[in-house]
Amino acid sequence: MDTNLQLLAPWVAVDDSESQRFEDEYAAEIAKGHPLYGVPVKAIARRADSNDVLFRLLRHLCDYAVVRLSWSGREELSPDSPHLDLYVDDQDLTEKRLIPDQHEHQS
DSSP: OOSSOOOOTTEEEOOHHHHHHHHHHHHHHOOTTSTTTTOOEEEEEEETTSSEEEEEESSSSSSEEEEEOOOOSSOOSSTTOSOEEEESSHHHHIIIIIHHHHHHHHO
16 A cells, blocks of 8 residues: 555555455456546555445556446446546545545544
């Protein structure tokens, strides 16, 4: 996981064995026409109470994407699926996703 990024509940870090499973599902689901098609990723965290996975984007203008995997094991038919949210950097991710998710989780 990135050393500067501090995860907040309900987000939990994933180890290398889990990371590969999420990356494989990402590769299966992302179809041609999806905004992340062809973008290599590294799974670094998952939301404990949903199918949201936090990926580090390895070649993209943004550093992170949260992708809601469907776990279908196959390419999605719509270029809008799976759903994603992009974050420019650690600060953007923390302010716009991690802190709001933590508040929602505590409610």
